[in-house]
Amino acid sequence: MKTFWLLLSIWTGGDGSDLYVFENPSFESKIECEQYVRLNFPILNLHVNQVHKGEGDIPNLFYCLRSDEFKKQMSLLKGQSI
Secondary structure (H helix, E strand, C coil), X not given: CCCCEEEEEXXXXXXXXXXXXXXXXXXXXXXXXXXXXXHHHHHHHHHHHHHCCCCCCCXXXXXXEEHXXXXXXXXXXXXXXX
């Protein structure tokens, strides 16, 4: 079974709990995900700021996480299966 990596962002203009999960693209390796963020940071950052209605150029945090690990962590946070 292939492992897929997701791109997540935390909007730093809020209280640190403003998580955004990019539905597309997904990646086959962490390195591929990290390279994508490096190459596309300005547009990714702008998108996250627009989603959260942030003003100005707020730099956000981006993470690459295995999809199975993301589901596990979200399940623990919510107390239910995803």
